[in-house]
Structure formats: structure tokens, C-alpha cells
Amino acid sequence: MEQALQEFRDVVASAGAAGKPLRVRGGGTKDWYGQQMDGEILDTREYSGIIDYEPTELVITARCGTPLAEIEAVLAQRNQMLAFEPPHFGPGSTIGGVVAAGLSGPGRQASGAVRDFVLGAALMNGKGETLRFGGQVMKNVAGYDVSRLLAGSLGTLGLILDVSLKVLPRPLRETTLRFELSEARAIEQLNAWGGQPLPVSASACHGGVLIVRLSGAEAAVRAAKQKMGGEEDAQAGQFWGGLRNQDNVFFADGDLPLWRLSVPSVAPPLALDGEQLIEWGGAQRWLRTGLDAGTIRSAAAQAGGHATLYRGGDKSAGVFHPLAPAVAKIHRNLKNAFDPSGIFNPGRMYPDL
The missing domain is CATH 3.40.1020 (Biosynthetic Threonine Deaminase; domain 3)
Structure with a gap:
């Protein structure tokens, strides 16, 4: 997978130098969500596979291009599940897209949202650097809030490389x-x-x-x-x-x-x-x-x-509810910190981000 990572770095470096936008995309099952998209497609599907799964620890770690169906099939073998019940919207849904979109299904009422299950993540920023936040155990809180920020960010902060998620047993x-x-x-x-x-x-x-x-x-x-x-x-x-x-x-x-x-x-x-x-x-x-x-x-x-x-x-009219000035400033500061060249999914959430 190192070759795929290097290809990502090369694409990000080239886009940053040219000031051209990148459209981070897995299976494309949620292309309709958010504002209009722009830029060269950065396809994540080659960077796939489950990195680690510890059923006794209730944690699974997978690369961004791993199909959601594959993850759920592996969990089902151990009678476990993603309790927030993410929608598939088609067979091409990937775990990176699940986290980036931040959409939860019916189970969100009792179990919590996507962000509540994110324990850690690796992110490639606008400089091509790999940053790691959080960990692979539920007790690890180092950088925990940063990894949660990626849930629902629609790829505007960078390329999610892999994520560690808490899983739960299926109900009897x-x-x-x-x-x-x-x-x-x-x-x-x-x-x-x-x-x-x-x-x-x-x-x-x-x-x-x-x-x-x-x-x-x-x-x-x-x-x-x-x-x-x-x-x-x-x-x-x-x-x-x-x-x-x-x-x-x-x-x-x-x-x-x-x-x-x-x-x-x-x-x-x-x-x-x-x-x-x-x-x-x-x-x-x-x-x-x-x-x-x-x-x-x-x-x-x-x-x-x-x-x-x-x-x-x-x-x-804007897909998402307008932000209060103070909140908009926080969004802008985060975008600048992770993606200073503004190449990742620009305008996907808000036209000026």
C-alpha cells in the first residue's frame, strides 16, 4: 500500500503547487450530498483493506477505500456491527466516505452518531503529510476530538487514510x-x-x-x-x-x-x-x-x-444551515490549518471554504 500512499502524495503535491482543487472520492455513492463538487478526482478505492480487527476489544481499523459491505460482513462473522447503521446508498460505499459524510441510520437514536464511534484516524493534509490522531482503543483520548472532526467534514480537511471505529455486539x-x-x-x-x-x-x-x-x-x-x-x-x-x-x-x-x-x-x-x-x-x-x-x-x-x-x-441557497460568525471563523481556521492551499473538496460544505 506504500505505492498508493506515494501516489496520493504526488497528486496532493502537484495540486497544491498548481492551486488546483481535488475531489476526494471513493465509490461515489454520496456525490449528490453537499454543494456542487469541483476538481480532479482523487480516487481512494485502491487504498483498501482491514488493517486490524480485535473482536474482544470491539475495535476495527480499515483503510479509507475499504467497502462498507466488506467491513460489515467481517463484523457479522463475529456477531458484531456498526451500531450507528450507516446508509450504503449502493454497493460502492467505502468506510472513508462513511466517516467523511457523517451520516447515520436509524440506530443513531440509541447508539450515537458516526463521530461517537471514531477512535482514531490518519489524515493526509494539504502538504502531503500523514497526521495521526487518537488511537485504536476506547480508553485512548489523545487527539480524540481531532479525529472526530473528520466525521461529517466531507473531505474538506484532507484525505482520510484510515480510521479506527468502535463496534458493538449485535442485539440478541x-x-x-x-x-x-x-x-x-x-x-x-x-x-x-x-x-x-x-x-x-x-x-x-x-x-x-x-x-x-x-x-x-x-x-x-x-x-x-x-x-x-x-x-x-x-x-x-x-x-x-x-x-x-x-x-x-x-x-x-x-x-x-x-x-x-x-x-x-x-x-x-x-x-x-x-x-x-x-x-x-x-x-x-x-x-x-x-x-x-x-x-x-x-x-x-x-x-x-x-x-x-x-x-x-x-x-x-446553501445546502447547510448558515454558520454563526464565530463558528464560521473556527471552520475557516481549521481549513487553513489542515489544507492551507484549499485544494481538498473546496466549497463542498460552504462556498467560501
């Missing part, structure tokens, strides 16, 4: 319950359950129906099912898979732009025109609507959150 038992509830009532109920010792691992509300997944030990799931009520859904596996990879009816249908709103879980239903789907115990609201960006972002801000133009729509 899972079942899904179905309830007929309005959005307002569903949000209230989800927050009430959230304050109790119940093994709720995922939830989704759409069209007057609330779906809740329970995961854990057999006795815990059985007791929670008896306490919560509802009807058991035998087709739940297909539903959660469709929600994770966003290929179910809600995401597949409709030509209107899709917005992703992050708000406090207790926020009441947002009075916005369009079709909504509520996830993560009420903290994530998906919205298909033709409303303008200002109206949507104002509503999200009033609820204590922010809004992202996830798919479709006019990206000139």
Missing part, C-alpha cells in the same frame, strides 16, 4: 411495534419512553403511524413489549433497511426537495407545508416541500435546531 433479540398515533402524540410518547429504561433502538413516524424498534436481551425486549403495547410488525426488517438506505416510499417518491431538520426531540410538530417523517425519537424531521429555504430554516431555528437541503432543490 429485536422486535418492532406499530402504533396508530398523530405526529404530536407520537413525539410526546417517544419522549416519555426516552426517559424510561426501555430498549428502544429506533423509531419512525409517518402518516399517522409510529414504528418503534426494540433491541436487546430477550427478557428486556419481552418486558418492554408488554409495557408499551402496540402491534408487533412481522415485516419490520424490510422497513428498517429501507429507512436506513432511504429507498422506501417516502424517500423514493416525489419530485419536491428533501430537507433534513435537526431539532430538540421535544419540539412539537413543525407547522410547515409538505410531507414529513420523524426519526430519532423526534430529533430528526425529514420534510418534502416546495417552501423556500428561508421559511424552512427560520422554522427550524425557532424550534432550536437547523435545516439541511438534503436532496434536490436550489443549492444556491
Whole structure:
């Protein structure tokens, strides 16, 4: 793999000297996410392979171009998983892209986001230098926050070379319950359950129906099912898979732009025109609507959150919620520190970064 690393260094050095942008890309399954992309493609797929996997330590380390499917297959052999359930969006998804995009699936509600599982990482900066942050054990905190910064950075800070991720055992038992509830009532109920010792691992509300997944030990799931009520859904596996990879009816249908709103879980239903789907115990609201960006972002801000133009729509309004001046300054300083020539995915997150 040293040859691949040297090729990366040569490409980065050449781009830096010429001031030309590089478009860091794995399988391209998330090319649609973020602002418009520009530059020569820096393909990461040749730099692939699992470097280390310690099932007893619940840690796996892999190179950036390693297919997500390969990692999950190896983990499944030891009855383990990536608990944040990253979406695949196709067979080409790589672990570098998973971390760079920072997107989590239904399991994020109970287990945490991508960044919560990043223990360490290696990064090639704009000078072609390899920097290492964090480690390969959960107790290692040296540089821990720096490695977490890479989650959701969309490749704007540099080329992620490899990552060490915490993994978790698969639950011994899972079942899904179905309830007929309005959005307002569903949000209230989800927050009430959230304050109790119940093994709720995922939830989704759409069209007057609330779906809740329970995961854990057999006795815990059985007791929670008896306490919560509802009807058991035998087709739940297909539903959660469709929600994770966003290929179910809600995401597949409709030509209107899709917005992703992050708000406090207790926020009441947002009075916005369009079709909504509520996830993560009420903290994530998906919205298909033709409303303008200002109206949507104002509503999200009033609820204590922010809004992202996830798919479709006019990206000139900005894909991500505008940053406060102080936060924008931090972003700019980080970009300058890691990528002083501004060659890595320029403008992918914000036009001036």
C-alpha cells in the first residue's frame, strides 16, 4: 500500500503547487450530498483493506477505500456491527466516505452518531503529510476530538487514510411495534419512553403511524413489549433497511426537495407545508416541500435546531444551515490549518471554504 500512499502524495503535491482543487472520492455513492463538487478526482478505492480487527476489544481499523459491505460482513462473522447503521446508498460505499459524510441510520437514536464511534484516524493534509490522531482503543483520548472532526467534514480537511471505529455486539433479540398515533402524540410518547429504561433502538413516524424498534436481551425486549403495547410488525426488517438506505416510499417518491431538520426531540410538530417523517425519537424531521429555504430554516431555528437541503432543490441557497460568525471563523481556521492551499473538496460544505 506504500505505492498508493506515494501516489496520493504526488497528486496532493502537484495540486497544491498548481492551486488546483481535488475531489476526494471513493465509490461515489454520496456525490449528490453537499454543494456542487469541483476538481480532479482523487480516487481512494485502491487504498483498501482491514488493517486490524480485535473482536474482544470491539475495535476495527480499515483503510479509507475499504467497502462498507466488506467491513460489515467481517463484523457479522463475529456477531458484531456498526451500531450507528450507516446508509450504503449502493454497493460502492467505502468506510472513508462513511466517516467523511457523517451520516447515520436509524440506530443513531440509541447508539450515537458516526463521530461517537471514531477512535482514531490518519489524515493526509494539504502538504502531503500523514497526521495521526487518537488511537485504536476506547480508553485512548489523545487527539480524540481531532479525529472526530473528520466525521461529517466531507473531505474538506484532507484525505482520510484510515480510521479506527468502535463496534458493538449485535442485539440478541429485536422486535418492532406499530402504533396508530398523530405526529404530536407520537413525539410526546417517544419522549416519555426516552426517559424510561426501555430498549428502544429506533423509531419512525409517518402518516399517522409510529414504528418503534426494540433491541436487546430477550427478557428486556419481552418486558418492554408488554409495557408499551402496540402491534408487533412481522415485516419490520424490510422497513428498517429501507429507512436506513432511504429507498422506501417516502424517500423514493416525489419530485419536491428533501430537507433534513435537526431539532430538540421535544419540539412539537413543525407547522410547515409538505410531507414529513420523524426519526430519532423526534430529533430528526425529514420534510418534502416546495417552501423556500428561508421559511424552512427560520422554522427550524425557532424550534432550536437547523435545516439541511438534503436532496434536490436550489443549492444556491446553501445546502447547510448558515454558520454563526464565530463558528464560521473556527471552520475557516481549521481549513487553513489542515489544507492551507484549499485544494481538498473546496466549497463542498460552504462556498467560501
